[in-house]
Amino acid sequence: MHFVTRITRRLAQFNSNFSHSIAMAQSTGTLNFEEVRAGLEKKSLIYMDVRNQSELQSDGKAVGSVNLPLPEIIEAFASSxxxxxxxxxxxxxxxxAPLVVGCFAGKRAAAAGEQLTSLGFNNIKVYPGSFSDWKSNGGPISKE
Structure with missing residues (x-):
């Protein structure tokens, strides 16, 4: 009987985690290059690049984006x-606030979206193509 109880608990935990992942994906949503570009032009969103400063210095960043490195998100939003x-x-x-998160290719952006959602942000979108997509589509780039 103990074995069945353990299996049942693990299945419930799996279902809970799976449901949470689906809810996160649905609550964050995604934007493509054109939507991000238009939002930046209209100043109707904040494009937060979560790459490290050294990446911005070597590769540049989307014009109009702001930078907050992924490892600093929790601490940053706890500050005054x-x-x-x-x-x-x-x-x-x-x-x-309408936040769009991006990185180089999308993986860190998804993690940032989850962190921001866990902090109570409710208008988060992920730019899955992130900087590499921005660059390949000819989006304007600035170097710091």
Whole structure:
């Protein structure tokens, strides 16, 4: 009987984790190059690049994007508004701000979307193609 109980618990945990992953994917959604470009032009979204500073220096970044490296997200949003602005150079977005997260190819962007959702942000989109897609589509790039 103990074996059946363990299996039942593990199945319930798997179902819970699977449901959570599906809910995260549905709540974050995705945007493509044209949608991100248009949003940046209209200033109707914040495109947060979660790559490390060294990547931005070597490869550049999408014009109009802001940078907050993935390993710093939790700590950054726990800081005061003033400390956030001083460190990252842009105002700390509120929890309903239209945020789009990107990285180089999309993997870190998805992780950032999950972290931001867990912090209570409710208007998150992921740019799955991220910087590599931006560059291949001829999006404007600036170097820091």
């Amino acid at each position: 508004d003033v400390d956030f602005k001083n460190k990252y150079g842009f105002d700390k977005p509120d929890k309903s």
